[in-house]
Amino acid sequence: MKYFCFFAALAVMHAQGQMPRLADGKPDLGGDGVWLPRQVPDLTLKTDVPFQAWAKLKFQENNAMKQNQLDLRCLPPGVPRIMLMPRPFEIVQTPTRILFMYEGGAHVWRQIWMDGRAHPKDPNPNWLGHSIGRWDGDTLVVDSVGFNDMTWLDDAGHPHTQQLHVIEKYTRTDPQTMKYDVVIDDPGAYTKSWTSTSSLSFRQGEKLAEDICLDKVSKTQ
Amino acid sequence: MKAPLRRFTARHAWFAKLAGFAWLALACGYAQQQSTPPNPPIAPTLAKDPGPFLPPTPAQQGRGPRPVAGPTPHLPDGRPDFGGNGAWFPGFNGNLAETTWKGVKSADTHVDVPFLPWTLKTFNERVENLAKDDPEARCLPVGVPRFMFDPYAFQMIQTRNQVVFVFDGDNYLWRIVTVDPAGTHPKNLKPTWLGDSVGHYEGDTLVVDVTGFNGLAWLDQAGHATSDKLHLTERYTRTDSLTLKYEVTIEDPGAYSKPWTATNTVRWRPGLELMENICQEDEKSSIHMIGNVAPEKQ
Numbered sequence: 376m377k378y379f380c381f382f383a384a385l386a387v388m389h390a391q392g393q394m395p396r397l398a399d400g401k402p403d404l405g406g407d408g409v410w411l412p413r414q415v416p417d418l419t420l421k422t423d424v425p426f427q428a429w430a431k432l433k434f435q436e437n438n439a440m441k442q443n444q445l446d447l448r449c450l451p452p453g454v455p456r457i458m459l460m461p462r463p464f465e466i467v468q469t470p471t472r473i474l475f476m477y478e479g480g481a482h483v484w485r486q487i488w489m490d491g492r493a494h495p496k497d498p499n500p501n502w503l504g505h506s507i508g509r510w511d512g513d514t515l516v517v518d519s520v521g522f523n524d525m526t527w528l529d530d531a532g533h534p535h536t537q538q539l540h541v542i543e544k545y546t547r548t549d550p551q552t553m554k555y556d557v558v559i560d561d562p563g564a565y566t567k568s569w570t571s572t573s574s575l576s577f578r579q580g581e582k583l584a585e586d587i588c589l590d591k592v593s594k595t596q
Numbered sequence: 597m598k599a600p601l602r603r604f605t606a607r608h609a610w611f612a613k614l615a616g617f618a619w620l621a622l623a624c625g626y627a628q629q630q631s632t633p634p635n636p637p638i639a640p641t642l643a644k645d646p647g648p649f650l651p652p653t654p655a656q657q658g659r660g661p662r663p664v665a666g667p668t669p670h671l672p673d674g675r676p677d678f679g680g681n682g683a684w685f686p687g688f689n690g691n692l693a694e695t696t697w698k699g700v701k702s703a704d705t706h707v708d709v710p711f712l713p714w715t716l717k718t719f720n721e722r723v724e725n726l727a728k729d730d731p732e733a734r735c736l737p738v739g740v741p742r743f744m745f746d747p748y749a750f751q752m753i754q755t756r757n758q759v760v761f762v763f764d765g766d767n768y769l770w771r772i773v774t775v776d777p778a779g780t781h782p783k784n785l786k787p788t789w790l791g792d793s794v795g796h797y798e799g800d801t802l803v804v805d806v807t808g809f810n811g812l813a814w815l816d817q818a819g820h821a822t823s824d825k826l827h828l829t830e831r832y833t834r835t836d837s838l839t840l841k842y843e844v845t846i847e848d849p850g851a852y853s854k855p856w857t858a859t860n861t862v863r864w865r866p867g868l869e870l871m872e873n874i875c876q877e878d879e880k881s882s883i884h885m886i887g888n889v890a891p892e893k894q
Contacts, residue, residue, distance in 0.1 A: 476770040476772065481767060482737070483770075484768065499871075582772075587788075589734070
């Protein structure tokens with residue numbers, strides 16, 4: 376019986392460590408639950424940021440504000456900031472698209488095209504960009520362009536231009552954990568590309584709530 | 597040989613005449629509208645259709661040759677497939693109880709709405725004041741069932757135990773329906789715009805039970821009100837590859853004396869993709885929502 380318990384415990388630990396997979400063998404990034412990003416107020420804590428002069432000034436100005444003014448108007452936080460805020464989101468995978476539904480921000484969703492298409496030549500600048508994805512082994516690599524220049528990269532206020540090109544890497548290392556690596560490539564604001572990293576945790580059995588930012592705005596006005 | 601220049605033919609003249617008449621009719625309608633006194637008294641009974649709302653031209657609707665409908669598609673496990681390469685587009689259906697509203701096709705059937713006195717009064721006020729307090733004009737969620745009557749494209753993504761609705765309007769929203777035949781709503785729901793949705797499949801129909809509303813959403817653009825006692829039973833049936841029949845039973849003892857059912861037909865647009873649409877981005881409409889007041893009083 377003692378041995379049985381030992382092996383049962385081992386089997387459970389093994390099962391917990393296994394990354395879930397879909398029928399086609401691709402990693403399953405979803406499941407009955409939601410992802411909660413770790414809060415990362417400053418993307419650059421461990422990085423030497425290769426600012427261009429104007430971007431450094433803009434960062435200092437933003438940082439002094441303490442509060443993103445667009446948040447007060449309930450506009451979407453942009454990428455990667457929406458992945459650095461401690462608000463849950465859900466992932467749904469289809470053969471041609473991966474969808475993220477966010478509880479926080481502005482109750483928006485995001486689509487990552489998995490059908491092999493390229494970015495449009497002249498994308499209409501928007502809040503969440505145009506995202507295409509591919510699998511690199513068990514890592515989902517999401518390439519996004521076509522952002523407007525109004526969002527910040529993080530709560531600290533790192534600015535960017537419309538030339539922003541974000542590469543995100545999502546690796547589900549075990550059922551509860553997703554590693555999140557991000558490359559910021561913006562020749563309009565930084566002298567070279569730079570990287571940062573964070574993680575997300577899976578909340579089994581939890582569901583997204585409806586939280587309409589504008590409800591609070593109309594109450595405070 | 598060079599192609600001959602296109603000449604002004606009798607056909608063109610006919611079009612020109614038509615355009616002229618259309619302009620004249622519009623101008624007259626406009627003049628008449630201008631000459632009506634401001635703030636007409638609230639109609640004692642159900643407000644009438646407030647008048648011309650120009651239907652979009654075929655070009656504006658992006659209509660090419662009409663695609664040919666096939667049979668209802670199904671998923672490998674036999675469930676009806678509400679997806680595919682394309683999106684659903686309800687079009688403008690301003691009033692879910694009338695077949696015509698503002699001069700264009702609206703809901704599929706007329707319903708004698710069992711108003712309570714306050715909802716009849718509210719409805720008439722909203723029609724008379726040109727829907728100036730419409731939450732949608734302030735980028736608030738359109739709500740259920742209005743999403744099935746408003747001109748915003750949407751897609752339905754079916755997973756094992758969910759149907760995820762994604763909308764391009766009015767604020768790039770999503771809605772998740774939990775699919776569970778034995779499912780029940782959680783107790784003490786926090787009141788919301790979209791409510792709590794639990795669904796199941798009945799043959800080729802997705803049936804969704806929705807409750808937990810905040811009572812702020814309008815059922816349609818015309819202004820049918822709701823209360824926080826609203827309870828909806830929605831039925832989605834893809835009758836062929838291009839057609840979604842939508843039926844919703846509205847049970848709201850706080851607003852209507854008995855349950856009533858509205859219906860609409862939603863068309864499939866092959867190849868249509870959803871675009872990010874953030875109503876809040878440059879919102880300049882709500883300040884112009886002043887209702888039916890005379891220009892000098894603005």
